[in-house]
Every structure is written in structure tokens, then in C-alpha cells.
Amino acid sequence: MTAVRTPKQPRSIQTKxxxxxxxxxxxxxxxxxxxxxxEIAQKAGVSIGSFYSYFKNKKTLLLEMLxxxxxxxxxxxxxxxxxxxxxxMGRADIRWLIESVxxxxxxxxxFHSQTHALRYSDPDINQVxxxxxxxxxxxxxxxxxxxxxxMRISDPEAAAIVIHNAVENVAHTAKxxxxxxxxxxxxDALADMIYDFLIxxxxxx
Amino acid sequence: MTAVRTPKQPRSIQTKxxxxxxxxxxxxxxxxxxxxxxEIAQKAGVSIGSFYSYFKNKKTLLLEMLxxxxxxxxxxxxxxxxxxxxxxMGRADIRWLIESVxxxxxxxxxFHSQTHALRYSDPDINQVxxxxxxxxxxxxxxxxxxxxxxMRISDPEAAAIVIHNAVENVAHTAKxxxxxxxxxxxxDALADMIYDFLIxxxxxx
Amino acid sequence: MTAVRTPKQPRSIQTKxxxxxxxxxxxxxxxxxxxxxxEIAQKAGVSIGSFYSYFKNKKTLLLEMLxxxxxxxxxxxxxxxxxxxxxxMGRADIRWLIESVxxxxxxxxxFHSQTHALRYSDPDINQVxxxxxxxxxxxxxxxxxxxxxxMRISDPEAAAIVIHNAVENVAHTAKxxxxxxxxxxxxDALADMIYDFLIxxxxxx
Amino acid sequence: MTAVRTPKQPRSIQTKxxxxxxxxxxxxxxxxxxxxxxEIAQKAGVSIGSFYSYFKNKKTLLLEMLxxxxxxxxxxxxxxxxxxxxxxMGRADIRWLIESVxxxxxxxxxFHSQTHALRYSDPDINQVxxxxxxxxxxxxxxxxxxxxxxMRISDPEAAAIVIHNAVENVAHTAKxxxxxxxxxxxxDALADMIYDFLIxxxxxx
DNA sequence: TATGAATGAGCTTTCATTCAT
DNA sequence: GATGAATGAAAGCTCATTCAT
Numbered sequence: 001m002t003a004v005r006t007p008k009q010p011r012s013i014q015t016k017x018x019x020x021x022x023x024x025x026x027x028x029x030x031x032x033x034x035x036x037x038x039e040i041a042q043k044a045g046v047s048i049g050s051f052y053s054y055f056k057n058k059k060t061l062l063l064e065m066l067x068x069x070x071x072x073x074x075x076x077x078x079x080x081x082x083x084x085x086x087x088x089m090g091r092a093d094i095r096w097l098i099e100s101v102x103x104x105x106x107x108x109x110x111f112h113s114q115t116h117a118l119r120y121s122d123p124d125i126n127q128v129x130x131x132x133x134x135x136x137x138x139x140x141x142x143x144x145x146x147x148x149x150x151m152r153i154s155d156p157e158a159a160a161i162v163i164h165n166a167v168e169n170v171a172h173t174a175k176x177x178x179x180x181x182x183x184x185x186x187x188d189a190l191a192d193m194i195y196d197f198l199i200x201x202x203x204x205x
Numbered sequence: 206m207t208a209v210r211t212p213k214q215p216r217s218i219q220t221k222x223x224x225x226x227x228x229x230x231x232x233x234x235x236x237x238x239x240x241x242x243x244e245i246a247q248k249a250g251v252s253i254g255s256f257y258s259y260f261k262n263k264k265t266l267l268l269e270m271l272x273x274x275x276x277x278x279x280x281x282x283x284x285x286x287x288x289x290x291x292x293x294m295g296r297a298d299i300r301w302l303i304e305s306v307x308x309x310x311x312x313x314x315x316f317h318s319q320t321h322a323l324r325y326s327d328p329d330i331n332q333v334x335x336x337x338x339x340x341x342x343x344x345x346x347x348x349x350x351x352x353x354x355x356m357r358i359s360d361p362e363a364a365a366i367v368i369h370n371a372v373e374n375v376a377h378t379a380k381x382x383x384x385x386x387x388x389x390x391x392x393d394a395l396a397d398m399i400y401d402f403l404i405x406x407x408x409x410x
Numbered sequence: 411m412t413a414v415r416t417p418k419q420p421r422s423i424q425t426k427x428x429x430x431x432x433x434x435x436x437x438x439x440x441x442x443x444x445x446x447x448x449e450i451a452q453k454a455g456v457s458i459g460s461f462y463s464y465f466k467n468k469k470t471l472l473l474e475m476l477x478x479x480x481x482x483x484x485x486x487x488x489x490x491x492x493x494x495x496x497x498x499m500g501r502a503d504i505r506w507l508i509e510s511v512x513x514x515x516x517x518x519x520x521f522h523s524q525t526h527a528l529r530y531s532d533p534d535i536n537q538v539x540x541x542x543x544x545x546x547x548x549x550x551x552x553x554x555x556x557x558x559x560x561m562r563i564s565d566p567e568a569a570a571i572v573i574h575n576a577v578e579n580v581a582h583t584a585k586x587x588x589x590x591x592x593x594x595x596x597x598d599a600l601a602d603m604i605y606d607f608l609i610x611x612x613x614x615x
Numbered sequence: 616m617t618a619v620r621t622p623k624q625p626r627s628i629q630t631k632x633x634x635x636x637x638x639x640x641x642x643x644x645x646x647x648x649x650x651x652x653x654e655i656a657q658k659a660g661v662s663i664g665s666f667y668s669y670f671k672n673k674k675t676l677l678l679e680m681l682x683x684x685x686x687x688x689x690x691x692x693x694x695x696x697x698x699x700x701x702x703x704m705g706r707a708d709i710r711w712l713i714e715s716v717x718x719x720x721x722x723x724x725x726f727h728s729q730t731h732a733l734r735y736s737d738p739d740i741n742q743v744x745x746x747x748x749x750x751x752x753x754x755x756x757x758x759x760x761x762x763x764x765x766m767r768i769s770d771p772e773a774a775a776i777v778i779h780n781a782v783e784n785v786a787h788t789a790k791x792x793x794x795x796x797x798x799x800x801x802x803d804a805l806a807d808m809i810y811d812f813l814i815x816x817x818x819x820x
Numbered sequence: 821t822a823t824g825a826a827t828g829a830g831c832t833t834t835c836a837t838t839c840a841t
Numbered sequence: 842g843a844t845g846a847a848t849g850a851a852a853g854c855t856c857a858t859t860c861a862t
Contacts, residue, residue, distance in 0.1 A: 005846080012846070031326025033238045036831060047848045052833060110325040117322030120315040121236025158390035162375055162398065169374030170367055185363035193367065193402035197394075241856055243618075252823045257858065415842095441736030443648045446835055457844045462837065520735040527732030530725040531646025568800035572785055572808060579784030580777055595773035599812075603777060607808035620825080627825070651852060662827045667854060 004060075005053045016054045019044040020065055028110035032062065032118075063124060066115050069108070070132045076104035078139060087146040094198075095191040098167055102187065105171040112172065137164050144198070151198050163194055209261045221259045224249040225270055233315040237267070237323075268329060271320050274313070275337045281309035283344060292351040299403075300396040303372055307392065310376040317377065342369050349403070356403050368399055414466045426464045429454040430475055438520035442472070442528075473534060476525050479518070480542045486514035488549060497556040504608075505601040508577055512597065515581040522582065547574050554608070561608050573604055619675075620668045631669045634659040635680055643725035647677065647733075678739060681730050684723070685747045691719035693754060702761040709813075710806040713782055717802065720786040727787065752779050759813070766813050778809055 005012065022044035026035040037058055041051040055061040077100045084093045105112065119126040141160035144151065153159045167190060174186050227249035231240040242263055246256040260266040282305045289298045310317065324331040346365035349356065358364045372395060379391055415422065432454035436445040447468055451461040465471040487510045494503045515522065529536040551570035554561065563569045577600060584596055620627065637659035641650040652673055656666040670676040692715045699708045720727065734741040756775035759766065768774045782805060789801050 015846080028325070031323070034326050037833085038831080048833085049835085049848050050846075053846075058832075113325060114322045117318045118236070120233070120318060121239055153394075155390050155394065158394045162371075162391055162394040165375040166367075166371035166398075170370040185360050186367055189358070189360065189363045189367040189402075193371075193398055196401040197398035242858085243856075253858085254823050254860085255821090258822080263857070438735070441733070444736055447837085448835075458837085459839085459844050460842090463842080468836070523732045523735060527729045528646070530643070530728060531649050563804070565797075565800045565804065568797060568804045571788075572781075572801055572804040575785040575788050576777075576781035576808075580780040583776075583780050595770050596777055599768070599770065599773045599777040603781075603808055603812035606811040607804075630825080652854080653852080663854080664827050664856080665825075668825075673853070 004056045028108050032114050066128050073104050089147050091195045098187050098190050101167050102171045105175040109175040233313050237319050271333050278309050294352050296400045303392050303395050306372050307376045310380040314380040415463050438518050442524050476538050483514050487511050499557050501605045508597050508600050511577050512581045515585040519585040619671045643723050647729050681743050688719050704762050706810045713802050713805050716782050717786045720790040724790040
């Protein structure tokens with residue numbers, strides 16, 4: 001049977017969080033496959049038995065962590081959106097958004113990249129990611145629609161996908177490569193590229 | 206300790222290639238961590254003993270596979286470069302290059318993504334990838350330099366990094382998501398974005 | 411070390427019984443080794459802490475359950491004995507007894523068989539069973555003695571053992587195999603066999 | 616993947632047999648659930664890795680052992696059948712058969728009883744046993760048919776079931792209780808009971 | 821040189837039991 | 842008294858690697 005504990009008491013909730021935080025750090029540093037459950041429990045300061053009373057198995061832990069992480073990721077990007085002039089976006093607004101994405105990728109490029117790679121061999125992970133991707137592309141697409149009158153793009157969905165990918169992955173790579181890169185320059189280049197694309201873009205012949 | 210064989214006879218070379226091909230397929234389908242050495246040997250039609258006479262250990266196999274893969278990847282992109290008007294690039298040339306990248310990512314987005322994720326926890330893998338990234342960015346940067354007179358970009362290195370990332374990752378994502386995506390539209394959007402950025406781009410204030 | 415509670419208040423007694431009943435059902439359906447203590451407590455509607463205040467450990471629970479079960483088993487067989495013409499038994503009386511045994515095995519052939527099997531590796535269980543077996547064989551033997559004048563058996567103890575085994579195990583098997591078996595036919599055959607054996611049996615040469 | 620080794624080389628076959636023999640002894644002495652795989656491997660003088668290259672898991676080992684055991688059991692009973700006057704059975708023939716059964720139960724009453732008990736919670740075990748039971752009852756029934764002209768039993772199948780159960784279980788119990796029991800007396804009583812039942816049995820009214 | 825049997829460290833997971841709240 | 846969070850020994854099983862044949 002071995003039902004998983006659904007924590008209600010404050011103590012329980014804290015314990016569960018401690019485990020997830022410990023796993024997060026270890027996964028980032030030693031790799032998901034290079035970290036075992038004992039290690040996670042130990043780092044969280046709980047027994048291995050506790051670990052398994054909060055998570056059915058290691059996979060479940062990973063899925064919960066991923067949902068959690070992607071939510072934080074999403075919020076880090078889109079929470080500051082109120083500061084943007086939604087239906088009259090300028091270069092500064094685009095730059096602001098890009099900076100949010102860079103900040104979001106600062107949470108943990110390691111965890112991001114590793115879980116992303118698991119999409120190929122793990123349908124459950126893939127599903128979580130696909131849901132997230134859709135959510136983000138939709139967000140961008142609706143921004144584009146709000147500014148449609150000023151734009152010349154013919155296919156807002158393709159544009160949203162391209163922009164989403166470009167920004168996310170430049171940010172990801174930048175964060176990974178680390179302080180060597182001139183982040184400011186990258187953000188500027190990206191902002192230019194996207195702004196020109198959206199506002200000055202010629203209609204595809 | 207049996208020394209690792211450096212195959213010189215044609216038959217040996219064939220065997221080694223068979224092992225690498227078997228591993229490549231299995232890694233793509235079941236994940237690197239979901240594939241064990243017995244399985245690889247079996248699929249390659251050799252004994253596990255043979256496997257270990259060709260590769261010191263599994264890690265060595267992976268590194269050799271990665272070098273091999275990245276070479277194929279690089280060539281797939283840059284071999285058709287002769288067909289490009291190097292120092293007077295137009296939108297069509299850019300489009301052509303992007304198509305090459307998309308084709309290169311068709312080789313195995315699965316293997317690519319998985320090995321990429323290992324960079325965080327495995328310095329050896331990271332090194333191989335870093336070398337490759339530099340090689341590719343340099344390639345783009347030199348293309349930009351050749352067309353500098355027609356461009357207004359202020360920081361060619363940042364531009365090269367941004368373009369490299371944007372293209373590679375859009376291609377990667379497109380190949381992964383599969384036939385659902387309208388690949389043609391993505392390539393068009395990317396070509397527009399990059400062309401406008403390079404040729405019509407305003408000087409950053 | 412919290413002492414085990416010896417329940418005297420009615421509510422306590424009820425709780426203890428609830429636990430035993432829950433265990434009894436689970437053991438029968440999922441096997442003794444396939445059932446864990448949390449499951450028992452849950453099905454009984456008590457906390458695991460309560461469980462251990464009623465039973466020192468799982469083994470104690472099992473022993474108490476077994477004593478309980480074997481008492482019910484014994485009574486189910488021998489309570490209707492008053493209806494038998496003790497010292498002038500006929501075929502009908504034998505049949506009547508056999509039917510009681512079949513009924514007794516209806517209580518739980520699963521629990522019976524499982525605990526029986528533990529005799530080999532568990533001396534405590536074995537002791538309880540041995541005591542019970544002796545009690546039942548003695549009962550049969552005394553019935554045989556009461557009818558000795560009409561019988562030709564030379565060794566009443568051997569006869570008692572043989573009869574005891576034959577009846578118990580045919581009943582057990584019949585109950586286990588289930589409705590497929592024609593229980594009536596089995597009971598008839600058994601009654602014939604035993605009656606002929608006892609009343610018409612020739613002296614062993 | 617982890618394919619199970621199908622032993623072909625003599626060395627392999629020996630190793631597999633050694634494991635099964637070790638398990639057989641341990642299961643009989645410490646109980647199936649009281650024996651772990653490490654212990655079995657150790658007693659067999661092989662590594663735990665070897666154990667699992669010959670058996671997919673512990674359950675598979677048990678099933679193979681059971682098939683093996685029941686075959687030996689069956690042969691021990693029915694191999695000496697040639698010495699019986701098949702279609703004119705007398706008391707001596709019956710006694711001879713009963714002795715075979717007693718001998719067969721001498722192989723391992725402990726293993727027998729324990730696996731038998733698992734029938735309730737394990738459908739695979741149950742299936743193996745049910746197949747065996749049918750095979751044995753059929754054997755007895757065909758013996759009864761061959762002697763039908765001398766018998767008065769009305770339902771050969773019920774008779775076969777009753778006899779089968781009676782003999783097997785008396786033998787089982789006798790072997791288990793051990794030297795305390797006067798085995799000779801039991802066999803005599805059984806032979807009398809069955810002979811009288813078959814040959815002198817009155818027709819059920 | 822090729823084979824595949826053998827190894828055993830190490831991993832995931834379970835569950836009887838305790839004890840702080 | 843009752844609760845259920847916490848414990849950790851112990852079990853089943855995998856798999857990279859070695860080495861006798």
C-alpha cells in the first residue's frame with residue numbers, strides 16, 4: 001500500500017520542502033543521475049524512510065520539482081508584465097521582458113537543461129514541458145496580437161515560437177556560460193533583433 | 206588490464222563503428238542512462254568482452270560518439286557554404302544557412318539534447334561542447350566580418366552569439382516537436398529576423 | 411517501552427477486535443506476508459500508534475489471531491456433538507460430523523493454510539497448531555473408544571489420526587477449490603469410507 | 616533489458632542447479648519469507664549477481680523450484696506403478712501405492728506445505744499446483760476405472776478426490792510430525808480404509 | 821582474439837517499530 | 842491516551858567491468 005503522506009501539519013510541509021530543496025541543489029551540481037536518494041535525504045537532514053513517505057519514488061519527486069520549478073520560471077518572466085505598455089510596446093518594453101527571461105534562467109540553468117534532456121526518453125517529463133511551452137508561447141502570441149496594428153508579421157504563431165525560442169535559449173546559454181559573456185550586449189542584440197523584426201519587418205514575399 | 210585496441214584492420218574498424226551506431230540508436234530511443242552496455246553489445250552483435258576491448262569504458266564510448274556527432278553536425282551546416290555569396294550575403298543566403306542548421310539538427314535532436322545536458326555535471330563533455338560552440342560562433346562571426354560594410358551592428362561577437370543561439374535552438378526545438386510545427390514558417394521568420402537585424406538594424410543608442 | 415495494554419473497558423475490547431478482524435480479512439486476501447501493519451491499522455480505523463498499544467508486535471497479533479481462529483474452528487466442529495448418538499454411532503452421525511468439519515473450514519481456508527505453513531519455520535505457531543491437533547485427535551479417539559464394541563479397528567489412535575487427517579484435508583481442499591467441486595458427493599464418499607472402515611473393517615492380518 | 620541467462624555450458628547448468636539446491640534447503644529450514652536472495656547466493660557459493668543472471672527474480676526461482684519439486688513428487692509416487700496388478704488391485708497393491716506417497720512426502724514436507732499455502736495469495740503458484748492436482752487425481756481415477764468391475768463406488772471422480780486427499784495429507788502430516796508417529800500403523804489404517812471403501816463399499820442409498 | 825560467466829558495490833524501496841507532540 | 846512523523850535496517854535487484862576459458 002504505502003500511501004504517500006500528504007503533509008498537513010506545518011512540520012510536514014517544512015520537511016517536504018527541505019527534501020525538494022536538497023534535491024534541487026544536488027541535481028544541479030552532480031546531475032540527476034549522479035545523485036541518489038540517500039544523498040538527498042542526508043542533505044535534507046531526514047531519514048531515507050521519511051523521503052519515501054513524502055514521495056512515492058524518485059520519479060515522482062522529479063516531476064513535482066519540475067512543476068514547481070517551471071511555475072517559478074513562468075512567474076519570474078511574466079509577473080513584471082504590468083510594467084509594460086501592453087498594446088503599444090516599444091524597444092524598452094521588449095528589453096525589459098528579455099531581462100526578465102534572463103533573470104528567470106538564473107534560477108537554475110543546470111536543472112533546466114537536465115530535465116529538458118529527459119523529454120526524449122521520458123514521456124511524463126515531456127508532457128510537463130510541453131504544457132509549459134504552450135503556456136509561454138500563448139503568452140507571447142497574445143502580446144503580439146495586442147500590438148498587431150503596428151506590426152507587419154504575417155504569422156503571429158510562428159513569430160511567437162521563434163521569439164520564444166530565441167530569447168529563452170540565448171538566455172539559457174548565457175547563464176550557463178556564465179560571467180564570461182557580456183550579458184548586456186546579448187540583451188541589446190536580442191532586443192534589436194526582435195524589435196526590428198516586429199516593427200520594421202517586411203512582409204514575406 | 207587488457208589494453209584498449211586501436212583498430213587498424215578494416216574489420217576492426219567496422220566493428221567499432223557498429224558498436225557506436227548501436228549505442229547511438231539506443232541512446233536516442235531509451236536515453237543514455239536507460240541503456241546498459243550489454244544492450245549495446247547485443248545490438249551491435251558483439252560480445253560484452255569485445256565491447257570492452259574497443260572502449261576503455263562507457264564514458265570513453267560516449268566521448269568518442271560525441272566528437273563524431275559534433276563533426277557530422279558541423280559539416281552538415283558548413284559544407285554547403287560554398288554556395289553562399291560570402292561577402293555580399295542576402296536574405297536568400299541567410300535562409301540557406303538556416304536550412305542547413307535545421308537539417309543538421311535532424312541527425313539526432315535526442316542525442317544532442319541529452320549530451321548537452323550532461324555538460325553541467327560532466328566537465329569532459331562540457332569541454333567537447335565548448336570547443337564546438339566556439340568553432341561555430343567563430344564561423345558566424347567571420348561571416349559577419351566579411352559583410353561588415355553593409356551592417357550596422359556594433360558588437361559582432363555578441364551578434365554572432367545571439368544568432369547562433371537563436372538559430373540552433375529554434376532548429377532544435379522544431380525538430381523535437383516534430384511534424385506538428387510548420388517548419389517553413391519558422392525558417393522564414395528566423396530569416397526575416399536575422400536579415401532585418403543585420404542589414405536594417407539601427408545602431409544601438 | 412510502552413507496555414501493551416490489556417483492554418478491560420468495552421471500548422478497548424472492541425478496538426482490539428476490530429484490529430484482529432481487519433488483519434484477518436487482509437491476511438486471507440493478500441497473504442500474511444503481503445500485508446503490512448499500516449494497512450491493518452488503516453482498515454481497522456485506528457492509528458498505527460494504537461495498533462502497537464494493543465499488540466506488542468505483529469507476531470503477537472498473529473498468535474492471538476491463531477488461537478482465536480482455532481477455537482472457533484474447534485467449536486464449529488464439536489459444538490453440535492450433542493446431537494450425535496455418542497456410543498452407537500451410525501453412518502448418519504458420521505456424515506453429520508463431516509458436515510460440521512466442512513462448515514468449520516468455510517471460516518477461512520486461506521488463513522488456515524497460511525498459518526499452517528508457518529509451522530515449519532516458526533516454532534511458536536507450530537506449538538499452537540500441535541496443541542490443537544492433539545485436542546482434535548483426542549476428541550475423535552474418545553468417540554472411537556465409546557463405540558469400540560462395534561468396531562474391529564486394532565489401533566484406535568492410528569485410526570483417529572487417519573480419520574482426522576482425511577476429513578480435515580478433504581474439507582480444506584474442497585473449500586479451497588470452491589464451488590466447482592460437488593461437495594455433497596465428497597461428503598458421501600468420505601462418510602462411506604469411514605463408516606465401512608470402522609464398522610466393517612477387517613482386522614489387519 | 617537484463618536478459619536471463621539460459622545456461623548451455625555445463626558450468627552454467629551446474630551453477631543454476633547449485634542455486635536451486637541451496638534455495639531448497641534454506642526455504643525448508645528458515646521459511647521462504649525468512650530467506651533472502653543474498654543468503655541463497657552465499658549458500659550456493661555464487662555472487663548475488665550470478666543469482667540474478669540465472670533467475671529474473673525471486674519469484675521465478677520459486678516457480679522453477681516448484682515445477683521441479685512437483686515433478687519429482689509425481690515420479691516418486693507413480694514410477695513404481697509397474698509393480699502393481701493394475702486391473703485387479705488388492706490390498707497389497709493399495710498399500711504399496713500408499714507407501715510410495717509417504718516416500719514422496721519425505722522429499723520435503725516443509726517446502727510442500729509452504730508453497731501450498733502461497734496458493735491463496737499467489738495465482739501463479741496456484742496454477743502450478745492445480746495442474747499437478749488434476750494430474751494426480753486423473754491418475755487415481757483411471758486406476759479406479761480399470762478396477763470398476765470389482766467396485767461398488769458410484770462416483771469415481773469423487774472417490775478419486777477423496778482418496779487422493781486422504782492419502783496425500785495423512786502422509787504429509789505424518790512426515791511433518793516426524794518419528795513420533797507410528798508410520799506403519801497409519802499406512803495400515805489407510806490401506807484398510809481405502810480397500811474396504813472400494814471393494815466392500817455399499818452403494819449409497 | 822573472442823566470449824560470456826562471474827563479480828559485488830551500490831541503488832531504490834519497504835516496513836516494523838518508536839516516540840515527540 | 843491517541844496520533845502519525847520519523848527512523849533505519851534490510852531486502853530486491855542492476856550493471857559496469859573483469860578474467861578464466
